Amino acid sequence: xxxxxxxxxxxxxxxxxxxxxxxxxxxxxxxxxxxxxxxxxxxxxxxxxxxxxxxxxxxxxxxxxxxxxxxxxxxxxxxxxxxxxxxxxxxxxxxxxxxxxxxxxxxxxxxxxxxxxxxxxxxxxxxxxxxxxxxxxxxxxxxxxxxxxxxxxxxxxxxxxxxxxxxxxxxxxxxxxxxxxxxxxxxxxxxxxxxxxxxxxxxxxxxxxxxxxxxxxxxxxxxxxxx
Numbered sequence: 001x002x003x004x005x006x007x008x009x010x011x012x013x014x015x016x017x018x019x020x021x022x023x024x025x026x027x028x029x030x031x032x033x034x035x036x037x038x039x040x041x042x043x044x045x046x047x048x049x050x051x052x053x054x055x056x057x058x059x060x061x062x063x064x065x066x067x068x069x070x071x072x073x074x075x076x077x078x079x080x081x082x083x084x085x086x087x088x089x090x091x092x093x094x095x096x097x098x099x100x101x102x103x104x105x106x107x108x109x110x111x112x113x114x115x116x117x118x119x120x121x122x123x124x125x126x127x128x129x130x131x132x133x134x135x136x137x138x139x140x141x142x143x144x145x146x147x148x149x150x151x152x153x154x155x156x157x158x159x160x161x162x163x164x165x166x167x168x169x170x171x172x173x174x175x176x177x178x179x180x181x182x183x184x185x186x187x188x189x190x191x192x193x194x195x196x197x198x199x200x201x202x203x204x205x206x207x208x209x210x211x212x213x214x215x216x217x218x219x220x221x222x223x224x225x226x227x
Contacts, residue, residue, distance in 0.1 A: 036108045036116070037099075043120040044095040050127040051087050054134050055080045080134040083146070086201060087130045089208040090150070091123060094157065097211060100220040105164050115163040119156035125149060138197040147190025150204055154182035161222075168224035178219045182207060 061073035098119075105112075129149040136142040158179060165171050185207050193200020210216060 033108050043124055047123050048091045051084055051130055054131040055084055079137050083130050083133045086205045087126055093208055093211045097220040101222050104222040107167050109167040112163040112167055115159040119160050122153045122156045140194050140197055143193035143197040143200045144190055147193050147200055151186040154186050164222055170225040
């Protein structure tokens with residue numbers, strides 16, 4: 001059995017593609033990949049830009065405040081800096097991996113579009129979850145809410161990945177450790193955040209760094225069978 005690196009998963013085999021699958025693929029409703037990628041990139045860009053809007057100074061500080069008061073106010077909002085960095089890196093890495101997945105796709109079907117819209121909806125929602133954590137601080141409800149959003153995003157990405165695979169007959173693959181990492185550790189981070197909020201955010205940050213590693217970005221690449 002021959003294996004091919006791509007999409008962070010292992011192929012089931014190299015059997016010939018049944019004619020009925022080829023026919024079904026040819027009948028799929030498809031969308032131009034350029035338009036699909038442009039729309040996706042636009043949503044990622046808007047979401048990552050909105051993050052900075054959620055950082056606010058305390059209302060108690062003003063231009064007339066003393067040097068010490070202004071400095072203290074800037075230091076007191078350190079949770080907002082932290083969650084901004086985590087969310088920024090997460091969206092950035094998600095965009096990078098999304099590009100690696102779609103770059104090798106030859107067709108964008110209706111199922112891919114629907115799954116992608118769901119993922120983009122979750123990505124666009126992340127700035128609000130970031131604001132909740134920034135405004136409430138590292139509290140249990142805020143961290144759990146943030147963790148649940150990240151968990152939903154990880155499942156959304158998996159749905160897009162599976163839809164892309166389904167659009168290319170013969171490329172069906174099993175889940176690998178690359179996929180399972182996010183699906184397992186985002187919920188784990190959410191639970192940890194309920195007991196130790198800072199630990200929950202730290203685990204989410206660690207996952208972002210994990211997916212940013214070059215070898216893990218390569219695993220996001222999708223390489224369909226030659227047709």
